[in-house]
Amino acid sequence: FMRILLLPKECSNFIRVLQPYNQTHLYICGTGAFHPICAYLEMGKRAEDNIFRLALHFENGRGKSPYDPKMLSASLLLDGELYSGTSADFMGRDFAIFRTLGDQHPIRTEQHDSRWLNDPRFIGVNLIPESDNPEDDKIFLFFKENAMDGEHTGKATIARIGQLCKNDMGGHRSLVNKWTTFLKARLMCSVPGLNGIDTHFDELQDVFLMSSKDPKNPVIYGVFTTSSNIFKGSAVCMYNMADIRRVFSWPIRPQRWAHLPVGALPRESSLPRPGTCPSKTFGGFDSTKDLPDDVITFARGHPAMYNPFSQLVVGQSGGGGRPVRCLYMGTVLKVVTIPRESWHDLEEVVVKIQSQQLYLGSALGVSQMSLHRCEVYGKACAECCLARDPYCAWDGAECSRYFPTAKRRTRRQDIRNGDPLSQCSDLQSVFGVENSSMFLECSPKSQRALIYWQLQKPNDDRKIEIKLDDRVVHTDQGLLIRSLSQSDTGIYHCQAVEHGFIQPLLRLNIQVIPTQRLGDILPGIPGVGGGTGHSAKHRVWYRDFLSLLDHPELNSVEEFCDRVWKKERTTEEGEDPQWEEPGQNRQHQWPPEL
Incomplete structure (x- = not known):
C-alpha cells in the first residue's frame, strides 16, 4: 500500500546502469517507474558521428537495476556479461549480486540469507586480475550492510569488500546457479585516539581504483563518513591489494549455524580453498561445477572472513x-x-x-x-x-x-x-665537471652598460673580481671558463654598471665535481675512470649530463657549445659571426674544443 502512494517524480525512469557495450553502443537500465527496463543506446564509433539513438528493443531490467531510485546499486559490464549489485524485488527485500546477459545462465548470491548479504547498499564493482592467467580474474564489490550477529562491533552499519571469481559457473548439486566463490571481509577506516578510543568511519560513500604499472595491484581509495549521531565527519582511506589478498587468504569466520562444526575447514583432499578460482595456475578443478559437495557446503555457510581489513585515514x-x-x-x-x-x-x-x-x-x-x-x-x-x-x-x-x-x-x-x-631564490645552482668547459651567460639589456663579474668563495663573505686570462674569457654574452678547476667553486655575481648605477643581473652557485669522483660514480666515461674515445654512447651521456646545468638563457651547455663552435668557425673563415641554431646536423668534433 505504501508503494502505491508514490510521489510523481518517483515514477520517472531513473538511469541506474550506464555501461559501454561495444564500440558503438551503450547498455543502459533504469527504474522504469518501479518496473526496471534495459535497452541499447547507439552512440556511434566516433564523436563526429553525432548519433544518439535508442534501440526499439527493450529488456527486463530485473536483477540489473533497482526498482526504487533511492536504493544504491552498482554494476560493471565485462565481456558481454553484466555484474550488478542491486535489489531484485518490488519491496526491496531481496538483495543480490547478479551476473546476467551473455551466453551463460544467470547466476546470483544465495537468496534471503543474511550471512551472504544483510540489507546491503552497493557502491562499486571492479575487475582486478589475480595473476597473468585470465582464469584467475576476480570481481571485487564494495558495499555497506548491517553488521552480522557475533561481530561485536556495536555498529549498525559496516563497510564491506566482496570478491568472486569471474569464471564461477555455480555448483552442480548445491548452489546451482549461485556463486560458489563469494567471500566478503570488513573494510575498516579509523583514526586511533587517546586511551584506545578509535574514531570509526563506517559509512562507505564512494570507491576509486587508481591503476598502476601492474594491473594486478591498483591502489584503492575509499571515501567514508561516520554513522554516529554525536560525531560527524568524513575521511579518505587508502588500501593496497597485497593486504586485501592477505585478508581473503585465511581464516574463514566461524558461524554457529553453519552446516559444519564451528571453525571446521574442508579436508585436505577437498582443496581448493574456498574463494580460489578454478584454473591451471593453482591446480585443482576446471570448473566450479566440479567442486566437491563439502567444499560447496562450507562456502555456503562461511562467506565472511575472520579478519577485518583496516587502514588509517590518509x-x-x-x-x-x-x-x-x-x-x-x-x-x-x-x-x-x-x-x-x-x-x-x-x-x-x-x-x-x-x-x-x-x-x-x-x-x-x-x-x-x-x-x-x-x-x-x-x-x-x-x-x-x-x-x-x-x-x-x-x-x-x-x-x-x-x-x-x-x-x-x-x-x-x-x-x-x-x-x-x-624554488624562488635568484641564486641558481649549477654543476660542472672538472677539466670541462662552462659558459655563464649574462648580458645587459642596455647596450651602454658594462658587465662586471665577481666571485664569492665558499664560507667567505667577500667578493673578489674575477681575473681574466686565456682560461677565463669575458665575451659580450657572458663568461667562458675553458677548463674548470676546484678553485672555480663559488657564487658568481654578474652586475651591470651604467652611470654609477649597479644592477645585479645574475647569481650562480657553481659546484665543480672532481674527475675522480665522477669516475667512481659513472665508470667508463671518456677520459674518466679509464674510459677512452668519444663513442656515440659517450656523446649521448655527455649531452644528457650537461643538459642538467640550469642556465638562465640556454637550454644546456650543448646549445652554448653549438653557438661558440659556429662563431669560432665563421670568424676564422672571415664570415660574419652567426649563431647556429642548436640541433642542426653537425660534422664537427664533439665535444668542441673550447
Missing part, C-alpha cells in the same frame, strides 16, 4: 618529478597526497580545484569544472610554490600549467616541501 600527477596523487572530493576540494618516506606516511595538502575538465553529476544535472586554473595563485613565484598544486609551476614569469615534458629550467615547483626560498 590522484596522480608528476609534481617536480616526484609521485603525488590528487583526490577530488565533493565539488569544492582537491587534496594532494604527498609521501614523506613511503605511501604509508602521507601528508595531505588541500588546494583549489582547477583546467582539464572535471565533470560532477548530481540530481540536478551534470556540472563541468576546470582542473587547471593556475592564474588564481597570483603573479609571484612564492605564491605559486606555496600553493603546492601539482598541475601548476612557476615558469619564470607567471604561475602556469605544469607540463611533464617541459624543460627543467622552465618550471619551479616543490610539491613535497612547498619551500619558496629554494
Whole structure:
C-alpha cells in the first residue's frame, strides 16, 4: 500500500546502469517507474558521428537495476556479461549480486540469507586480475550492510569488500546457479585516539581504483563518513591489494549455524580453498561445477572472513618529478597526497580545484569544472610554490600549467616541501665537471652598460673580481671558463654598471665535481675512470649530463657549445659571426674544443 502512494517524480525512469557495450553502443537500465527496463543506446564509433539513438528493443531490467531510485546499486559490464549489485524485488527485500546477459545462465548470491548479504547498499564493482592467467580474474564489490550477529562491533552499519571469481559457473548439486566463490571481509577506516578510543568511519560513500604499472595491484581509495549521531565527519582511506589478498587468504569466520562444526575447514583432499578460482595456475578443478559437495557446503555457510581489513585515514600527477596523487572530493576540494618516506606516511595538502575538465553529476544535472586554473595563485613565484598544486609551476614569469615534458629550467615547483626560498631564490645552482668547459651567460639589456663579474668563495663573505686570462674569457654574452678547476667553486655575481648605477643581473652557485669522483660514480666515461674515445654512447651521456646545468638563457651547455663552435668557425673563415641554431646536423668534433 505504501508503494502505491508514490510521489510523481518517483515514477520517472531513473538511469541506474550506464555501461559501454561495444564500440558503438551503450547498455543502459533504469527504474522504469518501479518496473526496471534495459535497452541499447547507439552512440556511434566516433564523436563526429553525432548519433544518439535508442534501440526499439527493450529488456527486463530485473536483477540489473533497482526498482526504487533511492536504493544504491552498482554494476560493471565485462565481456558481454553484466555484474550488478542491486535489489531484485518490488519491496526491496531481496538483495543480490547478479551476473546476467551473455551466453551463460544467470547466476546470483544465495537468496534471503543474511550471512551472504544483510540489507546491503552497493557502491562499486571492479575487475582486478589475480595473476597473468585470465582464469584467475576476480570481481571485487564494495558495499555497506548491517553488521552480522557475533561481530561485536556495536555498529549498525559496516563497510564491506566482496570478491568472486569471474569464471564461477555455480555448483552442480548445491548452489546451482549461485556463486560458489563469494567471500566478503570488513573494510575498516579509523583514526586511533587517546586511551584506545578509535574514531570509526563506517559509512562507505564512494570507491576509486587508481591503476598502476601492474594491473594486478591498483591502489584503492575509499571515501567514508561516520554513522554516529554525536560525531560527524568524513575521511579518505587508502588500501593496497597485497593486504586485501592477505585478508581473503585465511581464516574463514566461524558461524554457529553453519552446516559444519564451528571453525571446521574442508579436508585436505577437498582443496581448493574456498574463494580460489578454478584454473591451471593453482591446480585443482576446471570448473566450479566440479567442486566437491563439502567444499560447496562450507562456502555456503562461511562467506565472511575472520579478519577485518583496516587502514588509517590518509590522484596522480608528476609534481617536480616526484609521485603525488590528487583526490577530488565533493565539488569544492582537491587534496594532494604527498609521501614523506613511503605511501604509508602521507601528508595531505588541500588546494583549489582547477583546467582539464572535471565533470560532477548530481540530481540536478551534470556540472563541468576546470582542473587547471593556475592564474588564481597570483603573479609571484612564492605564491605559486606555496600553493603546492601539482598541475601548476612557476615558469619564470607567471604561475602556469605544469607540463611533464617541459624543460627543467622552465618550471619551479616543490610539491613535497612547498619551500619558496629554494624554488624562488635568484641564486641558481649549477654543476660542472672538472677539466670541462662552462659558459655563464649574462648580458645587459642596455647596450651602454658594462658587465662586471665577481666571485664569492665558499664560507667567505667577500667578493673578489674575477681575473681574466686565456682560461677565463669575458665575451659580450657572458663568461667562458675553458677548463674548470676546484678553485672555480663559488657564487658568481654578474652586475651591470651604467652611470654609477649597479644592477645585479645574475647569481650562480657553481659546484665543480672532481674527475675522480665522477669516475667512481659513472665508470667508463671518456677520459674518466679509464674510459677512452668519444663513442656515440659517450656523446649521448655527455649531452644528457650537461643538459642538467640550469642556465638562465640556454637550454644546456650543448646549445652554448653549438653557438661558440659556429662563431669560432665563421670568424676564422672571415664570415660574419652567426649563431647556429642548436640541433642542426653537425660534422664537427664533439665535444668542441673550447
